[in-house]
Amino acid sequence: MTQIIAVHSFRGGTGKSNLTANLATSLGLNGKRVAVLDTDLASPGIHVLFDFELDENQKCLNDFLQEACPIKECVHEVTPDVMKALKGQIFLLPASLDSDRIARLLREGYQVEKLNDAIFAIADDMNLDFILIDTHPGINEETLLSAAIADHLVMVMRPDSQDYLGTAVAIEVAQRLDVMNIQLVMNKLPNQFSRDEVRLRMQESYEVSIGSILPLSEDLLTLASGGLAVLEYPNHSWTCGVRDLATVLLESSGD
Amino acid sequence: MSDIDFEALPHRPLTMSLILELEPAPLRHLLKKGLRRGLTTHALRLCLDSDWGFALESEPASELLCALQERRWFMRSLHADLWKTHLGP
Numbered sequence: 001m002t003q004i005i006a007v008h009s010f011r012g013g014t015g016k017s018n019l020t021a022n023l024a025t026s027l028g029l030n031g032k033r034v035a036v037l038d039t040d041l042a043s044p045g046i047h048v049l050f051d052f053e054l055d056e057n058q059k060c061l062n063d064f065l066q067e068a069c070p071i072k073e074c075v076h077e078v079t080p081d082v083m084k085a086l087k088g089q090i091f092l093l094p095a096s097l098d099s100d101r102i103a104r105l106l107r108e109g110y111q112v113e114k115l116n117d118a119i120f121a122i123a124d125d126m127n128l129d130f131i132l133i134d135t136h137p138g139i140n141e142e143t144l145l146s147a148a149i150a151d152h153l154v155m156v157m158r159p160d161s162q163d164y165l166g167t168a169v170a171i172e173v174a175q176r177l178d179v180m181n182i183q184l185v186m187n188k189l190p191n192q193f194s195r196d197e198v199r200l201r202m203q204e205s206y207e208v209s210i211g212s213i214l215p216l217s218e219d220l221l222t223l224a225s226g227g228l229a230v231l232e233y234p235n236h237s238w239t240c241g242v243r244d245l246a247t248v249l250l251e252s253s254g255d
Numbered sequence: 256m257s258d259i260d261f262e263a264l265p266h267r268p269l270t271m272s273l274i275l276e277l278e279p280a281p282l283r284h285l286l287k288k289g290l291r292r293g294l295t296t297h298a299l300r301l302c303l304d305s306d307w308g309f310a311l312e313s314e315p316a317s318e319l320l321c322a323l324q325e326r327r328w329f330m331r332s333l334h335a336d337l338w339k340t341h342l343g344p
Binding site: 111112113116120141144145148149173176177178 | 270271272274275280283284287290291292341342343
């Protein structure tokens with residue numbers, strides 16, 4: 001059965017898309033078939049990490065949500081070469097970066113129920129192991145739906161007071177929706193912070209599982225979304241943290 | 256759980272934010288479970304039994320399901336043995 005993982009943050013700039021892409025890649029390196037949905041429709045960008053660019057004849061999630069395009073036509077394989085020998089595959093359902101189309105989507109909206117039906121349609125049709133949903137930051141109809149239908153919710157935050165407060169709100173909402181398996185990820189932790197103290201504060205603040213604590217990394221800043229850290233820096237501590245999170249998700253999926 | 260006034264539920268299209276507001280908790284849980292692929296009659300029976308203490312054929316269960324169907328929030332599929340939460344008008 002396909003496992004749905006929603007990756008969410010209350011605020012922007014947490015590195016949510018970067019984590020989503022690298023988590024998908026880690027799962028792919030474990031031989032899994034993974035689809036990634038960019039539901040951050042107002043500010044899409046995860047396709048950049050997979051070095052994917054839509055050409056004018058290719059379809060994206062906007063075509064499915066606002067036109068009559070079948071969801072299968074919005075799926076594009078972005079499996080890195082190194083993964084092919086390991087039998088893993090990654091499929092991307094990107095969102096449009098065209099400003100007119102973003103504006104139209106914000107103006108007209110769409111039926112969020114279509115997103116639910118699409119996720120389970122591709123899960124069945126493509127025999128996927130995992131679907132990762134890269135959500136829009138904050139709380140809106142789409143993010144509530146993504147959290148509610150997910151088997152796992154990965155909440156990403158930074159060591160910032162606003163993030164601590166906002167994440168508490170998001171977790172409270174998720175718990176009211178009876179969301180299962182919340183994994184909290186601290187990203188961009190500066191070296192001068194004590195990991196143990198941060199872990200303790202997270203545990204005391206939220207009483208949910210700590211999925212990973214990932215360092216603020218010069219290497220990732222230098223990479224600047226121009227690639228996937230788990231492939232470019234396989235021994236980096238950030239990569240190890242993402243791999244640990246993938247292992248937690250694999251194990252809790254019964255793998 | 257049978258003392259809920261179903262008539263007091265709002266008559267407006269269901270949204271995720273409305274689900275979040277609804278009380279009691281078993282109502283939110285039922286509507287959440289009806290997302291994804293929906294619930295088979297068997298799964299619905301188990302849900303009503305565990306969360307509400309109702310048998311599917313009982314009067315309070317009928318009242319609940321009628322109230323939800325009237326509002327188009329939770330409906331039985333015409334094509335399959337599925338009860339599904341419906342978002343929107």
